[in-house]
Amino acid sequence: MKKTLISLYAVFTITLMIWGFYQAIYVAPTDAAQGQIFRIIFYHVPSASVAFEFFAVSLLGSVGYLAWRHSRPQWAQVADAWAVAGAEVGVVFCTVVLTTGPLWGRRAWGIWWTWDARLTTTLVLWLIYVSYLLLRRFAAGPQMLTLAAVLGIFGALDVPIVYMSNRWWRTQHPAPVFGGAPGSGMDKSMLGPFLWNMLAWFCWGVFILILRFSVERKHQQNAAAEALEALEANA
Amino acid sequence: METAAALDHRFLIAAYTVTWTLQLGYLAWLGLRWRAEKRAEARRTKAAR
Numbered sequence: 001m002k003k004t005l006i007s008l009y010a011v012f013t014i015t016l017m018i019w020g021f022y023q024a025i026y027v028a029p030t031d032a033a034q035g036q037i038f039r040i041i042f043y044h045v046p047s048a049s050v051a052f053e054f055f056a057v058s059l060l061g062s063v064g065y066l067a068w069r070h071s072r073p074q075w076a077q078v079a080d081a082w083a084v085a086g087a088e089v090g091v092v093f094c095t096v097v098l099t100t101g102p103l104w105g106r107r108a109w110g111i112w113w114t115w116d117a118r119l120t121t122t123l124v125l126w127l128i129y130v131s132y133l134l135l136r137r138f139a140a141g142p143q144m145l146t147l148a149a150v151l152g153i154f155g156a157l158d159v160p161i162v163y164m165s166n167r168w169w170r171t172q173h174p175a176p177v178f179g180g181a182p183g184s185g186m187d188k189s190m191l192g193p194f195l196w197n198m199l200a201w202f203c204w205g206v207f208i209l210i211l212r213f214s215v216e217r218k219h220q221q222n223a224a225a226e227a228l229e230a231l232e233a234n235a
Numbered sequence: 236m237e238t239a240a241a242l243d244h245r246f247l248i249a250a251y252t253v254t255w256t257l258q259l260g261y262l263a264w265l266g267l268r269w270r271a272e273k274r275a276e277a278r279r280t281k282a283a284r
Contacts, residue, residue, distance in 0.1 A: 037243040040250045100250040218272040
């Protein structure tokens with residue numbers, strides 16, 4: 001039953017991705033100012049949006065782990081699995097943002113990178129979560145999960161700063177398309193393809209987030225069983 | 236010299252290719268990790284019998 005549901009969701013997501021690609025390449029009109037290169041928006045912006053959402057999942061998981069680590073260890077394990085899944089999948093999407101952005105910037109601005117507030121805070125966000133993953137990978141001991149949870153919470157504090165950076169400061173990065181100054185927004189002919197891609201990337205993200213969560217749960221179960229066997233062997 | 240439109244096209248293809256390479260590469264890595272965990276579980280179950 002579970003396998004069938006996952007397979008159905010995978011088919012739905014892949015169909016949505018193909019539809020989103022068709023919308024981005026063939027349905028959305030060419031931008032009058034930027035030409036074809038603006039089509040990067042259909043991958044760049046949804047990836048940023050999904051990264052933010054998954055870092056929020058990591059934040060909730062980290063808070064849950066800290067809250068339940070003594071009182072409800074089983075719940076804390078589940079919360080920790082969500083925290084690491086959110087952080088890791090968020091890093092993948094943030095990497096997409098940090099590679100498609102410079103490709104777009106090189107054609108639109110003539111430069112690959114600039115140390116403006118939006119770009120710099122995004123890079124810092126990526127570095128914080130990469131260090132979170134490295135900490136989990138290489139540190140050991142009973143305090144490791146607690147330290148990782150604290151780092152995950154501090155990392156998530158950068159998300160609103162990234163989001164607001166091009167509202168608070170003057171940046172090379174364009175002003176917000178949505179929810180920005182009066183008159184900002186997107187032409188209706190581009191809005192449809194954009195929203196399809198937002199939905200498609202969100203569904204894809206949820207798909208790999210669930211897979212990553214399942215891998216972590218299986219890893220936790222294996223580690224717990226091995227620890228129990230070691231204890232029994234020593235007894 | 237390449238026209239601006241041709242360069243835009245190349246950069247667009249590069250951006251889409253990088254995105255899919257990262258996403259599918261990560262999916263493949265997840266698949267390998269899942270398989271490793273399942274094998275570890277099977278080994279343990281076999282040893283317990």
